[in-house]
Amino acid sequence: MTEHEYNHVEDFPFWKGRLDEVMDSDKHSYDDFCNQIIKEGTNDHQDYRKLCLYLAKSIGHINGDPDIKYNVDNINEVCAYLNYWLNNEIGKFETPITNAIEFYKKLKTSESHNPLNIDICETRITNMDDTVFTNVEFLHNLxxxxxxxxxxxxxxxxxxxxxxxxxxxxxxxxxxECITENSSPFCKKLNEFIIEYNSTMSKTTxxxxxKKLQPFDEKPIPRQRSDERGDGASRSSIQDMQDEEKKEDRNNNVKLNNEYKQKK
Known part of the structure; x- marks a missing residue:
């Protein structure tokens, strides 16, 4: 589990919105480019072609916007989102014929046919394992x-x-995992979300x-079955009652002794 794949997940919603707009507004055709890469006859040809078109338009947008292209932070953020997006889309296939890294490399055709600077995100594309992907997806949804x-x-x-x-x-x-271990990349990012949520929702109606989320490491952990009676009362509750009974007995004994002394 690497921290790299959790970086910038808080920025995914912005880049999702930005790139979704690009898909709707960009009239530039990358059909020829993608037809050369995704050959007809390939299993799920049309679906893989859609992945190619989305990535091509996204990379084209990145290269065409100086505010993104020449800003390292923006490049890291948008490429991190594309990495998550690509792993998500490939994971939808019943029998994927490729993985995220291999698919992204397919976009690198000869210079004469490649209208894009594909290298811009290549080092940021990974094959996310199931655990990491599930955690990143959970954080992204939050x-x-x-x-x-x-x-x-x-x-x-x-x-x-x-x-x-x-x-x-x-x-x-x-x-x-965050109840006992909160130093993992996932738990760190989850704690960042909790802080943002509590700040935003403090006045929600x-x-x-x-209005406030309780950190996972502060949530009460259910007691073990051996600590409970049939009626649900815990041993600590029973002990409290027993202590109270003993205290009452001591008070009664003191009272009886005082009455006895007064009679004498």
Missing amino acids: FFNLHEYRNNFRKGDSVICTYAKEISALYKEPKN CEGVP
């Missing part, structure tokens, strides 16, 4: 819904509260939505 909550206030509570409730539902999913 940050995405918080992003949408923040950016849709004008649409009213009926809209933004939908996103708030989605966060609440997601957060209830057990992430036990959405019904049933917490």
Whole structure:
């Protein structure tokens, strides 16, 4: 599990929105480019071709925007999102014929046919294992819904509260690794989300939505079965009752002794 794959997940919602707009507005055709790479007859030909077109348009947009192309932070962020996106899309195939790294390398054709600077994201593309991908997807969904909550206030509570409730539902999913170990890249990023959420939602009016999320390492851990009686009372509760009974007995003994002395 590497920290690299968790970097910038908080920025994914912004770049998702940005690149989705590019897909809708960019009229530049990369059909010839992708037809050379994804040959007809390939399994799931059309679906793989769509991946190629999305990446081609995205890389074209990056290279065409100086604010992205010449800004290392922006490059790192958008390429991190494309890495997650590509792993997600390839993971949807029943029997993938390639992985993220191999597919991205396919985009590197001869210079005469390649209209793109494909190298710009190549070193940031990885094959995410199932655990890392699941964790990054979980974090992305949290940050995405918080992003949408923040950016849709004008649409009213009926809209933004939908996103708030989605966060609440997601957060209830057990992430036990952060109860005992919060130094992993995943847990660090989850704690960053908690801080952002608590700052944003402190004045929320959405019904049933917490204004503050409890860190996973502070959530109460259920007691072991051996610590409980049939009626659900814990040993500590029983001990408290027994201590109270002993205290009452001592008080009664003192009272009886005082009465006895007064009679004498």
